[in-house]
Amino acid sequence: xxxxxxxxxxxxxxxxxxxxxxxxxxxxxxxxxxxxxxxxxxxxxxxxxxxxxxxxxxxxxxxxxxxxxxxxxxxxxxxxxxxxxxxxxxxxxxxxxxxxxxxxxxxxxxxxxxxxxxxxxxxxxxxxxxxxxxxxxxxxxxxxxxxxxxxxxxxxxxxxxxxxxxxxxxxxxxxxxxxxxxxxxxxxxxxxxxxxxxxxxxxxxxxxxxxxxxxxxxxxxxxxxxxxxxxxxxxxxxxxxxxxxxxxxxxxxxxxxxxxxxxxxxxxxxxxxxxxxxxxxxxxxxxxxxxxxxxxxxxxxxxxxxxxxxxxxxxxxxxxxxxxxxxxxxxxxxxxxxxxxxxxxxxxxxxxxxxxxxxxxxxxxxxxxxxxxxxxxxxxxxxxxxxxxxxxx
Amino acid sequence: xxxxxxxxxxxxxxxxxxxxxxxxxxxxxxxxxxxxxxxxxxxxxxxxxxxxxxxxxxxxxxxxxxxxxxxxxxxxxxxxxxxxxxxxxxxxxxxxxxxxxxxxxxxxxxxxxxxxxxxxxxxxxxxxxxxxxxxxxxxxxxxxxxxxxxxxxxxxxxxxxxxxxxxxxxxxxxxxxxxxxxxxxxxxxxxxxxxxxxxxxxxxxxxxxxxxxxxxxxxxxxxxxxxxxxxxxxxxxxxxx
Numbered sequence: 001x002x003x004x005x006x007x008x009x010x011x012x013x014x015x016x017x018x019x020x021x022x023x024x025x026x027x028x029x030x031x032x033x034x035x036x037x038x039x040x041x042x043x044x045x046x047x048x049x050x051x052x053x054x055x056x057x058x059x060x061x062x063x064x065x066x067x068x069x070x071x072x073x074x075x076x077x078x079x080x081x082x083x084x085x086x087x088x089x090x091x092x093x094x095x096x097x098x099x100x101x102x103x104x105x106x107x108x109x110x111x112x113x114x115x116x117x118x119x120x121x122x123x124x125x126x127x128x129x130x131x132x133x134x135x136x137x138x139x140x141x142x143x144x145x146x147x148x149x150x151x152x153x154x155x156x157x158x159x160x161x162x163x164x165x166x167x168x169x170x171x172x173x174x175x176x177x178x179x180x181x182x183x184x185x186x187x188x189x190x191x192x193x194x195x196x197x198x199x200x201x202x203x204x205x206x207x208x209x210x211x212x213x214x215x216x217x218x219x220x221x222x223x224x225x226x227x228x229x230x231x232x233x234x235x236x237x238x239x240x241x242x243x244x245x246x247x248x249x250x251x252x253x254x255x256x257x258x259x260x261x262x263x264x265x266x267x268x269x270x271x272x273x274x275x276x277x278x279x280x281x282x283x284x285x286x287x288x289x290x291x292x293x294x295x296x297x298x299x300x301x302x303x304x305x306x307x308x309x310x311x312x313x314x315x316x317x318x319x320x321x322x323x324x325x326x327x328x329x330x331x332x333x334x335x336x337x338x339x340x341x342x343x344x345x346x347x348x349x350x351x352x353x354x355x356x357x358x359x360x361x362x363x364x365x366x367x368x369x370x371x372x373x374x375x376x377x378x379x380x381x382x383x384x385x386x387x388x389x390x391x392x393x
Numbered sequence: 394x395x396x397x398x399x400x401x402x403x404x405x406x407x408x409x410x411x412x413x414x415x416x417x418x419x420x421x422x423x424x425x426x427x428x429x430x431x432x433x434x435x436x437x438x439x440x441x442x443x444x445x446x447x448x449x450x451x452x453x454x455x456x457x458x459x460x461x462x463x464x465x466x467x468x469x470x471x472x473x474x475x476x477x478x479x480x481x482x483x484x485x486x487x488x489x490x491x492x493x494x495x496x497x498x499x500x501x502x503x504x505x506x507x508x509x510x511x512x513x514x515x516x517x518x519x520x521x522x523x524x525x526x527x528x529x530x531x532x533x534x535x536x537x538x539x540x541x542x543x544x545x546x547x548x549x550x551x552x553x554x555x556x557x558x559x560x561x562x563x564x565x566x567x568x569x570x571x572x573x574x575x576x577x578x579x580x581x582x583x584x585x586x587x588x589x590x591x592x593x594x595x596x597x598x599x600x601x602x603x604x605x606x607x608x609x610x611x612x613x614x615x616x617x618x619x620x621x622x623x624x625x626x627x628x629x630x631x632x633x634x
Contacts, residue, residue, distance in 0.1 A: 003516050003517075004516060004517065007513065007516045011502055011504055011505065014504040014505075015503070015504045018503075018504075290500060291500075291502055291503075294494075294496070294500040294502070295502075295513070296485065297459075297461055297488065297494050297500075298488065298489065298494065298513060298514050298517070298561075299485050299486060299487075299488045299489025299490070299514065299517045300485065300489075300517065301482055301485050301486075302481070302482070302485075385462070386461050386462075387453075387456040387461045387462045390461070390496065390500070
């Protein structure tokens with residue numbers, strides 16, 4: 001049986017050069033499906049990876065109880081001081097608790113080659129943020145000075161928006177503030193932000209309370225101790241989340257939407273490609289009616305004929321998947337964009353991530369299209385009465 | 394009329410036996426009868442030509458004898474095998490081992506060389522690659538085309554292509570060769586060469602041959618000629634080979 005399948009399949013594949021045009025319909029159609037699907041899913045994966053990679057297990061973010069995000073949260077300074085003294089909070093070498101109350105606001109910045117304003121996060125923090133968020137480091141310029149209206153910009157924001165070079169002025173509050181430095185945070189969501197001194201921002205925005213407090217825990221296991229202490233303190237109405245949990249929750253809906261869009265487009269294109277594959281394989285079977293009938297007359301069974309047609313469709317589909325996957329990888333892997341995260345109303349810069357898993361998904365989709373597209377023509381080829389098919393010559 | 398052919402059985406010599414064979418096709422609500430209550434015995438080692446006008450049923454009869462189709466009624470026995478009782482898969486396996494086909498348009502596989510075309514039926518056997526190669530060389534030698542083994546069908550003349558097809562039919566050493574208009578696509582002299590080859594296979598190699606033809610000269614190459622008309626055998630004519 002295997003020898004029969006091999007023989008018939010080899011003959012089918014060797015005759016492809018004489019049917020290049022129709023065979024290309026499958027290859028190009030499936031390359032398109034796989035390329036677009038992988039690219040869209042890579043966008044979703046990149047977005048989710050950016051937010052999911054934000055934060056550390058041994059850090060916690062504290063917001064007002066019931067707040068979904070920093071924008072809608074308020075933590076008054078007295079409460080921030082209480083929670084900084086809570087058990088489980090780590091201290092620096094000077095014995096000061098590693099906890100920073102931060103302001104979270106939005107400002108308008110245009111993207112490159114555009115004039116429409118986009119919401120970019122302005123985080124009011126302190127120079128100590130580099131100790132708290134140890135993944136953050138300055139890559140250009142210097143840190144803002146305490147009490148001074150100066151800005152350091154995330155490298156992701158700098159890539160996506162115009163006017164964010166060192167020396168440029170960016171509108172924050174009460175006028176434009178000069179940019180003095182550029183920081184990176186390993187590709188996480190903070191790279192889409194601009195950071196300023198919190199006391200300068202308090203003055204400019206006429207606000208006194210923080211939006212959130214981020215604390216460094218002694219270790220990841222201290223989270224429960226810290227959380228219990230905060231949530232059981234009758235003076236505080238605050239909620240505590242591990243940083244990664246918080247940022248992952250902020251990407252969930254948006255990530256699902258992008259992924260859903262990817263699959264929807266893939267399904268629509270896939271249906272088109274499926275009909276293309278059906279048409280091609282019907283044509284392939286029709287042009288080889290006599291060959292197939294001859295083989296069956298010589299004693300080849302129906303099963304090898306069916307399998308050989310399916311294998312041909314699979315080979316063409318996989319070739320399409322390889323081309324589509326390679327194009328998606330070449331053109332989109334690492335490609336940086338920014339989009340509005342409607343859960344935080346702010347722009348998030350992220351890079352497309354074409355992973356091996358996505359390429360495998362593309363292959364599987366291609367195989368399914370190839371199998372379904374090849375099945376009906378294969379069955380038709382196998383069920384055609386031999387005597388009738390021989391007369392097709 | 395040949396007694397042995399029409400019903401009276403000679404068991405020892407009979408290779409193909411048809412008893413009460415009918416074949417009809419359904420077209421819409423109508424049954425179209427192609428063969429009707431046909432009885433026929435073909436002796437082992439015979440070379441039988443089937444003639445008749447278009448639509449007389451000769452190709453249908455050839456397909457039934459070759460196991461490509463099944464009768465609507467009646468029995469068909471070839472050697473020990475009851476073809477009318479076999480499933481499609483069983484018929485395919487039987488064809489692979491017991492019958493060789495020669496078609497009017499050769500039906501060679503265009504992407505394969507002559508030797509690979511001849512090897513195709515052997516892929517259904519358990520022969521090793523070396524054994525297959527040896528059988529292929531022998532078959533091509535018998536048809537006089539050993540020097541064209543590596544050529545593709547498109548590089549062969551019509552007569553050479555038909556010789557390759559005959560080598561493919563022979564290579565598995567079947568009892569029966571079924572030839573459907575084997576000279577129908579060839580000029581006279583090439584057709585004569587092919588008919589001579591079939592006579593050699595019949596006379597020297599003992600192959601039983603059933604051949605459908607429109608060409609009276611081709612029929613003259615056979616030992617016996619039967620005529621069909623409207624699904625019935627109407628005449629038999631003995632021709633010495």
